[in-house]
Amino acid sequence: MNRLAQGFSLVELLLALAIGLVLVLGVSQVLISSRLTHASQQAAIVLQDDARFALSKMTQDIRQAGMLGCLATAVIDNAPAAFDRAISWEASGNAKSVTLVTANIGDGAGKPDWTVLSDCKHTAQAYVGAAPAAVPGQIRFGIRQLTYTHEAGQLKISTPTAPAKAVLMDNVRAFDISFGVAATPASTVVVRYDSHPINQSLIRSVRIVMTLQDPSGRVKDQTYSVVAALRNRLG
Template identity: 50%
Template sequence: MKRQNRGFGLIELLVALALGLIVVLGVVQIFIAAKNTYVSQNSAAAMQEDARFVLSKMIQEIRMVGMFGCLGTITDSSNAGDFNAAQITPINWDNANLKLTLVTADIGGGGGTPTWTVLSDCRNSATAYTGLRSPATGQISFPVRRLIYSFSNNQILMGTGSGNPAQQVLVNNVSAFNVTFGVASSATDVAASTYSTNPGDPALIRSVRLSLTLADPNNRVRNQTFNVVAALRNRLQ
């Protein structure tokens, strides 16, 4: 009587190895897919956070454009006599050079040294001075800043001050940035009827639309475009 053979044959071993390899490859594919999803979601979240930061900052300042104190008439006593021009055109988009200029109240007083300070008793007089000024008895101070946002070399930059101030990078990997204005058909209309990049009459501007497109430098996700609209709280001159 022959003893029963024990162990695996070559064919059985090859089949087992093949099945094991298939299982391992499946697990590896699942791991790679999960990792790619995680990386792409992180990249998308980082882009959304960058967009939220820069757009929320700009929207907050746009809403304060044209706010120069409690009186409509302000005497310009600035060193260069440049406050009146800023007051007339407190918001401007240079489409050729991709620069957005804002003249806005210093929100919360935390923006550093203001470009101008308006001192007023909110009854009879209001005067604009260059830089920071302390109010006298019975006066209120309104810090006003001139901000310049620009789009250059795939970056959004910002500078503050008169003339051509030095600019600092706010966000990188920007593939497109655009500004359009909601324009009313007449001075008495509250709502905007059309949008324009270069409105002829600043007094007809009712809102500002910002469009920002961010790209992932590693091409892990597609370009993402973010759009926001802010209504102007203060009527322009």
């Protein structure tokens, strides 16, 4: 028989199969690893987007806390008691909440809890809900009271007109709030952060630290923090 026409031996076939199997397993491992990496990256992006949405909204409301129009609260007729406490907080059991009396800014969505009608010179009047139409020389300021609550792994929001807490975000493992306080009411410099400041007039900023978790466990818990300065002095 012509030796050039001979086939492979059994040993050669087994060796070729073994090499092929190793190559297939290696390629499969690379594909699986790549897929897992992509899934974890997507999960991290989702958590980041959720955190950006919630923290951006809270930051916007915090910055406008105490913005009750162009005149001081003492000048506003029929001002509700809430106007004297533009920011407050409460911890009960495993729930934490912060309440803001803030300008109805952004797209103005939602009915205001109060409306201040003012000429920005001498007079201002507070109305529950919407105010009468402004006359020439007057400006309307919509005011809302928003309560953000963290409980049972969820961040929720409520208002006096909608006391049922609406879920803003799920999978919130931890939520901490502290307040940057100044040394004196006349100072704007934050000297420390306090979770329960005694004197509200010393609050100059709010720091939020929030930890989100991926329910599928594809990525480790992600912690995000932001500091929002109050643009309106509390006194």
